[in-house]
Amino acid sequence: MVAVPSVALRSANFGLQGNGQGAVSTRAYLAELPSLIEEIDGGGIAVTARTMPLADVGTAWTEPEVPGVRTVLTP
Secondary structure (H helix, E strand, O other): OOOOOHHHHHOOOOOOOOOOOOOOOHHHHHHHHHHHHHHHHOOOOOOOEEEEEHHHHHHHHHOOOOOOOEEEEEO
């Protein structure tokens, strides 16, 4: 949660955009994907992930989430 004084919203051209599914068109997402991959690969964006075999999807689904860690299911 972020507290923003109302005067800041009235005095600026301020907008918010969600980051959930559907917030960005597929075309725009695909256009930015190569540069995003480059940033991650170059260390500009940190991604913390753990991998689990797809066969263990049931375990992955029921385990408590670790804040900031993404689970990636692999074939």
